[in-house]
Amino acid sequence: MDLENTKAQMRKGILEYCILSVLSKNSCYASDIIKELKEARVIVVEGTLYPLLTRQKNAGLLSYRWEESQQGPPRKYYELTPEGQAYLSDLDKSWDELVESVNLIRTSEQLINQ
């Protein structure tokens, strides 16, 4: 077992969820999403984000619009579609369940040890 690999697997699973969560607050362009994901330390290299965004867009969870920017070429602003919102609330629910399950297991182990 490789710790780094296990960590990477865990991160990968929740990255998709985190992207949708970031976008549920307001529409952002890719660099804003990256900034937030980096601060939360769920992303290591930026290159992983773009295929996910495109896939989520193709799946109808996201849409984007072009917006002019003062600092350069127009930017792609992503936002959740109603479908994406429904998808996210499903994920929210399953995340809560997961956390609960993991906590249950971790605390029950402590009881046995005592």
Added chain:
Amino acid sequence: MKITVSINLGGYSFNIDEDAYAELKRYLKNLDLHFAGEESSSEILSDIESRMSELFRSKLTVYKQVITLGDVGEVISVMGRPEDFPDNEGPSRKEKFSTPGTHRMYRDPDKRVIGGVSSGMGAYWDIEPWIIRVIFIALAFAGGLGIVIYLILYIVLPEAKTTAQKIEMKGNPVNIHNIKNSVKKEFDTVRKNMKL
């Protein structure tokens, strides 16, 4: 003194050292290969290029107007090389390295006239089933041989029931993408029939 190259990255023009250009080109080529199986690979690449362009712009000042090899290295390490990406991100990579699709003969119940033998053989060899039917009928007149062969094949060949079997029948690799396409096609046919 160094030669610089002028490039257009994400709609911005950059002057870049020759060695840095070679490195950048190699990197983008690798990304291109990595995302080749992806549905919208060109869109992913252009998103990545825009981001790289943004990162390069942040490295330029009035006193530094040329992208160097060091800049390229830094930007690449921020973006990550394909080998840094989690490898089972999407279906495409797995599909590429999965075992090649098996190609087996089945009876095709969807296009059958009698037992689906001819339609199955047609799907297997990718020819029109009626050609095979004509051969069977011709052989049937030749002392009933066509009927005997047909019956034997009917018994020997299994019917393609599952989506995976229908894909195998045509010799496409069985993977999520193909199953999805196949199911969608079936769904469309059913819908069309309902309307009629």
